[in-house]
Amino acid sequence: MEETLGVTGAGTIPSQQRGQPLPDTAVRYTEDRHWDVVPGVWLETAGAVERCSCGDRGCPAPGAHPADKNWAAQATGSATVARELWAERPTAAILLPTGRSFDAIEVPETAGFLALARMERMGMTPGPVTRAPDRRMRFLVLPGGARKAGDLVRGLGWSPRALGLKPLAEGAWIAAPPTRVGGQGTIQWARHPTPANRWLPTTEELINPLAYACGREPQPTS
Template identity: 55%
Template sequence: MLVVEDTIGAPRQLTGQLLDTAVRYAEESHWEVLSGTWLEDEHGGSPRCSCAAPACPAPGAHPTRPDWATQASGSAVAVRHMWHKQPRSSILLPTGRTFDALDVPEVAGCLALARMERMDLPLGPVICTPGRRLVFFVLPGATAKVPDLLRRLGWPPSSLDLIVRGEGDYIPAPPTRMGNSGSVQWARQPTALNRWLPDAEELLSPLAYACGREAAAVRSR
């Protein structure tokens, strides 16, 4: 069973916590941070995204403007300014800068995570999303190398539900609340010990195996 860690990424959606957490990501983890959309609670109904799109694909957790990549900042002053403008904003972390991310289904991610720990592989932070995904932080550059690495391992990239998030993409960070599903949480929180991220190649074999196993299980149902 996955145990999420309730420290930096506690699931409480408090405006002060969002600001404080976003600042800590910038100051302590040295990540660039971006404020995103937020959820508007409806009386007697489901929360809706602040973008007001009726079929929003990521309610409460996407950028608010098309030039979002230029707005992200690692400056604590800039981050405070973002959340003072809108305290309920979600916390988004652009990928392809200080880290890339390997995004896999939760079942496969938990299986791979347990195997990685048994193998004593180096691990960076790991996020658990309400959409039942696990997101592993790795060194930048994963987008370019992962498809070839998967082929060498015998896995056609299109056969696996393994998404590489790199330049031009982003991930929601704890404690961002997403739709009706809950809040983003840490499966493995950022610490001084895991600041040095693994290369994607170090984690890809257990992740590919777990994703392949999950895909086979889905097909057999």
């Protein structure tokens, strides 16, 4: 269900094919979308065993999380700096800080695809959307919008937690394609960054279809 692109044009991130260098893609994010990027951890192979560079054998997201607590200060929007950072760690995850060029609204994957179908029927153009092996999707919205999500959802009569809807604002991050989560799969685009979705939607525009889709999907009990 991933959206693919045939021709790469101005402002379009190239299709993420298996084996495409992470450094090149990180630089494209800074050049084409003006997004800040920061390298995260990476995967290491010892014998036939693949482990996260963080050293935690029980790491829940091997190869796809920040490398240290100062990750936000290391984020850069400079293509030159990005090249230098990934030259030092060429297999490091690509992390995109939220609360800068964009916020994100995270929802369960099934609800996310349902919401995308509903948006298409309504004639809406969503921004870029990622899908991850944890079966969660992240919808990019204008910065500052994620903090409104809770009140907006409650205004519709739902609880964000009950819906499995999570806002990602300043201080949070998302892993970007083609980062691989060891043993689980690869971060992909459900809706690719293109010139058509360069202007991100507001949280207010997306919250109705997202909440409706989440409300239709049974959520796991804790």
